[in-house]
Amino acid sequence: MTASDQLAGVRYLVDDVSAAVDFYTSHLGFTLRLDAAPAFADVVRGPLRLLLSGPASSGARATPRGTAAGRNRVHLLVGDLDAEIARLRDAGLSFRSDVVAGPGGRQILLTDPAGNLVELFEPATA
Template identity: 85%
Template sequence: MTAPTQLAGVRYLVDDVAAAVAFYTAHFGFTVNVDAAPAFADVVRGPLRLLLSGPASSGARATPRDTAAGRNRIHLIVDDLDAEIARLRAAGVSSFLGDAVTGPGGRQILLTDPAGNLVELFQPA
């Protein structure tokens, strides 16, 4: 197991750990650090350690059931947003939430992972 001391960790509660691992490794270049499916896995991309906690994990059990997911998400920077959207759609990802939007800092689009957690793809201006 890689020591997480230099990584930023984000915990996502997921219904299916294996499906979440497949989603992040196949579509976004994460690599598996620990795989203890079906309870838990963590995947890494650069300095981000994404903790994927299934229903049997201690992280999921510590979260009250009535907690709303909110609007928080992981933010992945891409060089070409349109190319990423096309690549993901060609790979069968259909969980986009609307169209790409443009703001003063760049362009972005939201999609969800298999458990409904938000992922933001962002192309800086």
């Protein structure tokens, strides 16, 4: 187990490491920790470490047969979902869903340049 004060890491397979770094740092507030493009990059936002693995990285090796890809995604909290949507649309990004509302809050999905899902989530106010 890792200590609770360490970063939580998620690996995303990407087609173009530089495009992915630009997407996450320019639009979603991540900071670049390591750039080993074209193979790999490491970006962080708060306690989240996102490992961006290109085709030449060891992380991009084939997934074992029978492993199903799901609808997993990075879940980012935002304070004002409507403002974030407007900001990202102004930057030329498009979304994979409409805003969905539920008892816990509102969310919308977009994709990074490789098609990985990113959920922007605004918690409901009590």
